[in-house]
Amino acid sequence: MRFPPPLRPGDVVAVFAGSSPFDPTLAWRGLGWLASRYRLRFDRSIFERHGYLAGSDERRRQELSSYLADASVRALIAVRGGYGLSRIVHEIDWSLLREYPRWIVGFSDVTALHVEAARLGIASIHGPMVAALGRGDTWTRSHVLSILETPLAPFYLAGLRTVHPGVAEGPLAGGNLTMLHACAAAGRLSLPEGCILLLEDVTERPYRLDRMLTTLQAGGHLAKVSGVLLGDFTDCDPGPDGVTAEQVLGERLGVLGVPVLSGAPVGHGLRNLPMVLGRWILLDGGKGEAISEAGR
């Protein structure tokens, strides 16, 4: 696993909109705040709207490709998720990322890019995006700065709930379950062997979570997983049958026979703690902790 260099103030940061349109006010605020610390690169075409897409496939593909081709860009931060990267991700020349490793930052729809980075063995940052930085809360902003500038600082998450006991360690991988499932259908998902799988999702009925986990398992993807760290499953409310997301996650992940811990403040909830995918992480079901040592 290769880690792109940490950012320093004044480094070039590119902002791209590969998915859905967003609130322009939040985006401008987020851009303004980032520009106070880094040299920002972005094009005004990010504000284009084509239905549920932030501009045409051509625009979004060229934008992403041009930043990947520019070695001066040290991080690529998405404005917002939604939907859209699935339409272009298979047409991007990903060898550029291997040639010049740099940080890709985002979550939700951006999971499609994390999947590509993981395939190349390049670490990436699962976390808040530009529009979220525009909301102005200090917690989010300070965590984003920390992870950009000290991505391999010691990491310690306590107070997790142990859904299935055990201790496991491996490289952190994953992201949004719906997107991981879509990447599998597209034939692009390749989880690192022995990984700790991070999962979160939003507005999916429990039976849909079941279907996605079940098909990922049937497809052999979950056989590579040595532990699971669950983030938020926001608005994944039960249907008339009353089965909850917690029940489904517990049951479907229980059959894997690996430790499963829940309660990571990651995803579409109030707090979205950025984490470095690709980092070595230890899950301890006895202590309810997730730990990464400094430097790896």
Add this chain to the structure above:
Amino acid sequence: MRFPPPLRPGDVVAVFAGSSPFDPTLAWRGLGWLASRYRLRFDRSIFERHGYLAGSDERRRQELSSYLADASVRALIAVRGGYGLSRIVHEIDWSLLREYPRWIVGFSDVTALHVEAARLGIASIHGPMVAALGRGDTWTRSHVLSILETPLAPFYLAGLRTVHPGVAEGPLAGGNLTMLHACAAAGRLSLPEGCILLLEDVTERPYRLDRMLTTLQAGGHLAKVSGVLLGDFTDCDPGPDGVTAEQVLGERLGVLGVPVLSGAPVGHGLRNLPMVLGRWILLDGGKGEAISEAGR
């Protein structure tokens, strides 16, 4: 492609519940009507409810397996769809179907079984299930009888709308888009070369239809398609962006460069015309027709 023998009155028909629970009254009515013409085989355990499943995985798997192992069963008809076959389909011994070809009947979640049958080169029936037969409308019942007893009668569907022009022919394949996508993620989807792809869905936002079609294309599955026949996309309403299911289907399927016809009364709408998957079908975009000749 092999076609199981047509049914005759008095033949053994097995009713299974591999997916979600259902309205018992409708099921009893459907069972009663079927029993007036065929020798029915079913177990009362079909009425079990485990959350969104019609009984445990073990129960549903054993039920399906035992009917597949019994050569006297000439057709297996699902009670209802919903969700659940994804959990057991990869644990079934499908060689039994190749050994004793017989009709599998259903749609929606049952697409998971059509995918398995297609992989073995066995035709199957995409159409209404037992609970729908319990509603008692003559149109549905007479079409189901016809397809069971004369599955290779001449087939003629007119008045279709031409979304993309052209003429194409090939074996009919497909079913529920969400399930085809899930089968792809599970590594089980193998569409027949040159097939005419039947698609329908229910309660999926247009951007989700986009994601599923996009990932099926990225995964190479749609390269095998020589034409598309669209059924109903029920309650696939636009989100705040206003993009409709029709727009998405037109745009995403348009890039395939094959004829696309819509308006087949197939799926979750008022009328669900049964069709034989595996039959050779001619799509004529000029005339707005879909035609199968007798006997193939």
